Amino acid sequence: MPATASSGAPSTDAPSGLARVTEPIRSRLHYTFNGQRTGTPEWVSDLEKGDDPGFFGPGSAVWAVHGGMSTIPAGVRALLVQALHPGALAGVHDHSRYREDPLGRLAGTIRWIFTVSYGSQEAATHASNWVLRLHEKVSGSYDDRHGVSRDYKANDPDLLAWVHMAFADSFLAAAMAWGDPIPGGPDAYVREWAKAGELMGVQDPPRSVAQMQAQLAAFDDAGTLERSARTDDVVKFLRRPPLFPVLRAGYPVLFNGAVSTLSPRHRELLGLRAPHVGPLDLPTRAPAGAMLAGIGALLGPEPVAAKHARLRRARLGIADPA
Numbered sequence: 001m002p003a004t005a006s007s008g009a010p011s012t013d014a015p016s017g018l019a020r021v022t023e024p025i026r027s028r029l030h031y032t033f034n035g036q037r038t039g040t041p042e043w044v045s046d047l048e049k050g051d052d053p054g055f056f057g058p059g060s061a062v063w064a065v066h067g068g069m070s071t072i073p074a075g076v077r078a079l080l081v082q083a084l085h086p087g088a089l090a091g092v093h094d095h096s097r098y099r100e101d102p103l104g105r106l107a108g109t110i111r112w113i114f115t116v117s118y119g120s121q122e123a124a125t126h127a128s129n130w131v132l133r134l135h136e137k138v139s140g141s142y143d144d145r146h147g148v149s150r151d152y153k154a155n156d157p158d159l160l161a162w163v164h165m166a167f168a169d170s171f172l173a174a175a176m177a178w179g180d181p182i183p184g185g186p187d188a189y190v191r192e193w194a195k196a197g198e199l200m201g202v203q204d205p206p207r208s209v210a211q212m213q214a215q216l217a218a219f220d221d222a223g224t225l226e227r228s229a230r231t232d233d234v235v236k237f238l239r240r241p242p243l244f245p246v247l248r249a250g251y252p253v254l255f256n257g258a259v260s261t262l263s264p265r266h267r268e269l270l271g272l273r274a275p276h277v278g279p280l281d282l283p284t285r286a287p288a289g290a291m292l293a294g295i296g297a298l299l300g301p302e303p304v305a306a307k308h309a310r311l312r313r314a315r316l317g318i319a320d321p322a
Contacts, residue, residue: 050120074174118309128199257288
């Protein structure tokens with residue numbers, strides 16, 4: 001989800017009628033994504049620091065996918081897919097405060113994504129190691145679909161791989177539905193974002209769409225994925241998260257758009273389908289696209305994080321395209 005922010009400079013002009021209408025929405029969007037209604041979070045400004053160009057740059061598939069508004073439904077989709085793995089779901093259920101502080105958890109996830117995408121290599125590595133240290137405390141047990149008790153740790157290789165691929169598959173699917181063309185195509189994004197998987201301890205992350213789809217299917221073929229009461233709770237929460245009232249009206253459009261990009265098998269496992277009248281499904285992608293275009297008009301065409309990354313790269317003498 002894009003963490004954008006205004007400059008924080010006060011305006012000397014009286015707000016126009018349109019601004020009076022849109023500013024509350026813009027303010028709530030900023031707070032939802034980065035925890036601040038105005039100004040730039042310090043961690044975003046810090047992306048100017050560092051003495052290397054970062055793992056990715058302008059013209060990369062990662063910047064194209066993570067720089068667009070499609071990241072908003074992509075984040076919802078990723079959480080839905082992650083919830084199909086009972087081990088990943090147990091970690092969230094047992095150790096996360098997503099119900100009490102969903103925006104705080106969202107802001108933390110955005111911070112990691114954008115630090116890896118736009119920060120220096122040193123900053124990206126440091127941020128990933130910090131998350132891995134937090135994961136060391138996340139362990140427990142759960143009953144699988146056959147009633148067998150299984151232990152889990154958040155840093156288990158299979159859980160790390162599932163979370164990485166749920167993220168990559170979701171952000172790619174949303175970008176292909178609503179984003180701009182991806183430099184190098186979908187395979188380039190999977191190959192580039194494999195670096196993030198490596199930073200998070202994923203062993204041999206997929207480097208093509210075909211590899212990723214095969215590895216995702218392997219979890220299902222092994223009988224790992226399931227729909228449980230906990231899964232239904234997550235779906236119910238994601239249908240109606242505790243958003244600001246001004247954002248609630250539009251959210252179902254984005255949720256339905258996210259569901260439309262799920263694979264048929266994952267939709268089946270989650271018990272989800274498009275809004276419908278009798279046997280006829282209602283359109284979801286076009287309304288979601290219109291909603292995302294409106295959000296983009298409010299927040300700007302590029303994340304502020306990318307702008308600070310450009311400043312770092314310019315300081316290092318790297319000539320990037322405008």
